[in-house]
Amino acid sequence: MATDATTAAQQFYGRWADFYDLLARATPGLGRLRARAADALALDPGDTVVEMGCGTGANFPHLRERVGPEGRVVGVDFTQGMLARARDRIEREGWRNVHCVRADATDVEFREAPDAVLATFVVGMLADPEAAVNRWADLLAPGGRLALLDAAQTPRWFGWPVNRAFRGLVVASSPSGVEAYEAAPWTVLDERVAAARRALRERADETTHTEHALGVVRITGGRIG
Numbered sequence: 198m199a200t201d202a203t204t205a206a207q208q209f210y211g212r213w214a215d216f217y218d219l220l221a222r223a224t225p226g227l228g229r230l231r232a233r234a235a236d237a238l239a240l241d242p243g244d245t246v247v248e249m250g251c252g253t254g255a256n257f258p259h260l261r262e263r264v265g266p267e268g269r270v271v272g273v274d275f276t277q278g279m280l281a282r283a284r285d286r287i288e289r290e291g292w293r294n295v296h297c298v299r300a301d302a303t304d305v306e307f308r309e310a311p312d313a314v315l316a317t318f319v320v321g322m323l324a325d326p327e328a329a330v331n332r333w334a335d336l337l338a339p340g341g342r343l344a345l346l347d348a349a350q351t352p353r354w355f356g357w358p359v360n361r362a363f364r365g366l367v368v369a370s371s372p373s374g375v376e377a378y379e380a381a382p383w384t385v386l387d388e389r390v391a392a393a394r395r396a397l398r399e400r401a402d403e404t405t406h407t408e409h410a411l412g413v414v415r416i417t418g419g420r421i422g
């Protein structure tokens with residue numbers, strides 16, 4: 198059964214899908230970060246990669262480039278409007294090995310275990326990011342890789358003005374509105390992003406971690422044994 202948060206997220210992203218797609222494609226520097234997140238998956242040609250919360254498919258070109266025409270890219274999202282843009286993109290590009298599934302990323306199942314799972318700007322939206330990361334790790338084929346790309350407040354010494362701007366962005370992009378959270382939404386986001394990374398580090402044999410955009414953006418990848 199859909200929770201209030203699920204319904205709010207689907208309505209929010211459904212309403213703003215066109216605008217989100219524009220931001221996702223046109224924000225300077227974001228393409229490079231997406232490429233680095235795809236690199237953290239260490240994909241090989243022929244691999245199957247699943248993207249959880251794929252939105253409008255902005256990561257698809259990076260993933261498809263790495264798995265090649267013989268590999269597969271599967272995008273999972275629960276918002277119809279976002280998936281419609283992702284499917285338009287697939288059709289426009291003529292990608293025959295990229296597919297979308299409408300499902301809840303926290304309990305989706307696959308017949309065949311994927312080689313890699315990616316989630317970008319998603320774990321901060323999940324009530325239990327730790328459980329989601331463990332579930333994604335369980336889905337993977339042995340030796341599969343999981344990577345997370347997220348934004349959160351920067352811990353760096355010059356963080357105050359950066360975090361002030363970041364908080365405004367978090368409020369503007371909170372599907373449930375500020376009142377829905379028990380703490381400030383940016384604190385909830387920070388905690389969820391940190392919890393997801395902790396879970397990934399605990400599950401992985403080896404991890405990589407890089408920080409970008411003044412410490413606001415983190416990319417963590419891990420190999421699940």
Ligand SMILES: C[S@@+](CC[C@H](N)C(=O)[O-])C[C@H]1O[C@@H](n2cnc3c(N)ncnc32)[C@H](O)[C@@H]1O
Pocket residue numbers: 206207210221249250251252253254255256273274275276279300301302303316317318319322323
């Ligand atoms: C901030 S957008 C990120 C989209 C994309 N990953 C990107 O980097 O542009 C978050 C996306 O996650 C989706 N989402 C959030 N929670 C989800 C869940 N439990 N299951 C499936 N999709 C989810 C939303 O519908 C939305 O499209």
